[in-house]
Amino acid sequence: MDKKKTSKEELERENLLLKARIKELEESYSLFKERREEEIHKDKTLLDGLLMSLPDLINFKDKEGTFIACNRVYADSFNLSTEEIIGRNDYNLHEKEYADLFRSVDRMVMDQGIPHRNEEWSTLANGKKVYLDTYKAPLYTRDGECIGILGVSRDITLQKKKEKELIRAHEQLISVMEAFDEPAYVADPVTYELLFVNNTIKKELGDDVVGQKCYKALQNFDSPCPFCTNHLIFGDNVGKTHIWETRNAKNKRWYRCIDKAIEWPDGRMVRFELAVDIHKEKMSQKSLRESEEKYKTYVNVSPHPIFVIDFHGNYVDVNPAACKVTGYSRKEILKMNLSDFLEPTNKRYYLELFKKLQSEGHISGEFPFIKKNGGLFYLEVQVVSIPENRFLALCTDSTEKRKAEERVLQAKIDAENANRTKSEFLANMSHELRTPLNSIIGFSDMLLTGIAGDINDKQTRYLINVSQSGRHLLDIINEILDISKIESGKMKLYKDRVALIEVYEEIRSSLQHLADNKGIKIIISPELDGKCVIADRAKLKQILYNLVGNAIKFTEDGGLVTIDTRSSGEFIEISVIDTGIGIHPEEVNMLFRPFVQLDSSEARRYEGTGLRLALSKELIELHGGRVWAESEPGKGSAFTFTIPACE
Template identity: 60%
Template sequence: MTINMPSDEDLERENRDLRKRVEELELSCKSFKKERDEEFNSKNILVECLLKHMPELVYWKDKHGKFLLCNSGYAKSFGMTVEEIIGKTDYDISSKKKADAFRRSDEKIAREKNPVTNEEWVTSPDGTKKIFETYKAPLYTDKDEFIGIMGIKRDITKQYAKEKELTGAHQQLLSVMEAFDESAYVANPVTYELLFANRAIKKSIGEDIVGNKCYKALQGLDSPCPFCTNHLIFGENIGKTHIWETQNIKNKRWYRCIDKAIEWPDGNMVRLEVAVDVHKEKMAQKALQESEEKYRTYVKASPNPIFIFDFQGNCIDVNPAACKITDYSRRELLNMHLYELFPEEERIHHKDNFKELQLNGKFSGEFAAVNKKGYKFYISIEALELPENRFLSICTDVTERKKAEEELLQAKITAENANRTKSEFLANMSHELRTPLNSVIGFADVLASRAAGEINDKQAGYVKNISHSGKHLLNIINEILDISKIESGKMKLYKENVSVMEIYAEIISTMQHTATKKEIELIIDPWPENEYVYADKAKLKQVLYNLVSNAIKFTSACGSVTIGTKNDGEFTHISVKDNGIGISQEGVKKLFKPFTQLESFKSRSHEGTGLGLALSRELVELHGGKIQVESKPDEGSTFTFTIPKKEGHLTNK
């Protein structure tokens, strides 16, 4: 047998190739290390800046009570620097009594695994006493390993003093109201409970009225007063004083009421009313008014502009409000025709309106008008015929409402444009977001495969965490970008005839490991032989992956997840059924909303963005199908979606 040995030239060429490959790998590793170091330094700088500029006092202790981190504010509260604090324990910077108390508190928090918030007085190094609101929380790793205590302390000395001052001010207010000879009370605007009543109102109404409903005690009614003025002093009117007059139903006397919202010691806004007895004044005024001509009284007193026209449309009488809104004097208006109050280009329409009034005896509507200076305003008109061929027109100034409606419309248009711009921006960010993240994941996987050289177990764990976190972040970005593409109309489907059984096989292959870890049985019943749908294969896999992944995630160990298929001739119905924790009816209503998770933040035990089901619904509807869920708490859930079997089917009604 003859063995052909490589020549020196061949060996030299192989050596050159190997050296070149080694140099390329070294450059790749250096580049990755540089990027990682830059990212690490950037994050360190960010954390330091946050700590430096936070007004709160922040610290972090390890599980042995040794300070690992704190900001300058915390260190200053002990008359020390950050460097002097780091590495110390409470016993190094506080008295033994205080340090023992801190240690007991830390141990309790770590044991119970619950954050604690309390208030405590602290004496600073210069002898100043301050009160702090302190928040302490235990820190645990993903493996439930206790690693330390985080604390945040906020100075609430000024707030505490303000509350104390407010309480004193309220005591003074009550003393002043007790001295009134006029009736005064305070009531809760929500429950209508009387919180305070002075001696004057108790003398008039009764001694035991505090604690009763104001409408029952003061007016003898069984429900809130129909003339209640709460809406005039609360909400956007807080701070305004409302003065009005009313006749008490129980004693029939007239009162001038001065109402205002004030803050009560418990921090709630309450209703304060001082009622001045004006019964004698009112009766005298009433007698005087009855002696005058009712017609003139109503016209002059009306806050609404009132015009009276003859049958030809000439103005024959006006009230002061009409002069005010038009800027014309009474004499000027009495020499004008009604058409002159409207924009010249619209007068032809008002001729038709006046003919309708002449014919039917009544007319109403909202119109633009112009004042003496040429400024446009808007009025609501209610016109009716009077005896002797005259017409009464009562107007209401609706200019502010019209402006508000226009501003609301513009705001709506602006919001829609902003939302569209947001969606288009996110949809266009695909390359910029994914490319560097894919690079991070790729290099992490290269390191994990040890192609770039051997790494120890600790380093392998770090690299695995980088790869896992990167892939999780990439999935989140992909979901956000998909949602944004759909919202901006840029999502495209590449439809084809897709084998349902092939899709199921890929999903089972992908999810079997996850299911096995939780001892969950994955079942396909029945197997969809010769079942095809007309769909985008990748998007269909994405929908089914989301549903099966959720089913496994929310099913306890030893449970089952079943994928089923039905065919109605036009659509294939695909279902994913589990015997997991189930969903309440309230939860079902908001299940498919983007960024929504049904668990509260504090109790949330399953990671996710809340986008999976929202994206699944959008993708199914983009195919012309629909998705629905049937579920009960503790009984599991069944998600069912439909996909068209034939090309050209766009809706599923």
């Protein structure tokens, strides 16, 4: 009995202890839970604060693609709140095509456990077009279980724009450097690696020179050049240009180098160098130094003015001829400046030329200068740079030559004025010259008809001679007046569509009697095919009348005259070909000059004023065409001209 009582008491005591322990555990768990909830709340608050403070677009999705969190920037891109985003998926926010793409990328990232990154243009809900750098990574628990995916998108529009501008600037720089005929390259100042060389260097050293050490490839040194300019263009000197001269150790040529630090597309500062080949200039300077004594002797005895000027235009040396042409003594000139001799009205222009001389090292030309007595004189000047930043001016006094040229020019102007006056006079005298001559011809023809009574054979011969001579003279006067009209600009053309076959037949009809008298056959090319030209019909007939008439005139009895026609683009080529006496090649160019007759014995046998071909040439050129002749003595001639074809 006592044992049972004792056992029951122990059980009750253990039960009480167990309840106390349970209560203690419950209180401990409640405290742990409370603290854990506080920690979770703090973590969530910190995470929310972090998400909301970041400028990037951030979102979290579960494995099914449902949004479980995002920041305000991400929600704003859709014009939604964060609460409206949570619980949705890509299909609620994007078109199906894009949602499918995003979902497939999410699955790939979760399945492979590898983050994914891409850049692309995207249009936000507010219509703004941005370039986003999007990063996606799988979300894991502490146990390594994938529970979703993190997405971070950063707006890199400005960065891309700057990169694009930098690339474009780099491309422009490369284009400029490629345009140089002189060697140009870019090298890293730390590694001395050649980052770029232009085609001038590649032609000499090969395409594989890029990547080599600049000192090895360009100078054949085994270590950086002792005269390297890096310390002169980097550091505090960035932005400054350094110009210097060196003799290349590899090809032994002298170069004037222009060095500057520039920014490369990857952001680093690099050395750019343009090397201008001045070897000839250097050799010339050397020759000048070696011949200085000879120079002094030659200068003093030279009849040509010689001046030596410093870089600022001050005279440092002159020879006696220079003193003579200027009127100043040597002592006076050595106290003067170039500007003291310049004509005041053009002084600014000549000072600009001197600046060009300073930069380029040479100029030439003819310039006016002022003498001591105020008179004007001209010098033909050749100026070159010489050592010690000086310039040597070798001059020739061209004052008298200039005056002679002015006299020749004035004589030419006077002759042109006289010729124009003559042309205008003849053009205005057409009525006064033609009227009395027409009366002579008319009354002679009337007398020949017997209207004034019977005439005997002798009187008939005289009247025929008067009429023929009058007509011949009238033709000459008409030709002179036509040429004068053209020269004075009073000749007018009345252009129309002209069928060539009609004109050819009229010409053949008009000149057939002359051809028949000599047994000459006139042939018209059959290949006309209805060809027509845009021309003044009367003037075109006059051109052909002159050319065919000349061909008949200079063709022996029983010969042949052909009118040939060919198309030549927008023009028609018309040729008058004869089997006559021909012309020497050296005399062909004289044919189209007015009042010129050839001096050959064959040509002198035929009468003429030499006006027909000159007039024909003027009329052809008025139509916009041209004329030329081909001939050989004893083998005939071919006169060809062009005339605009009908459209």
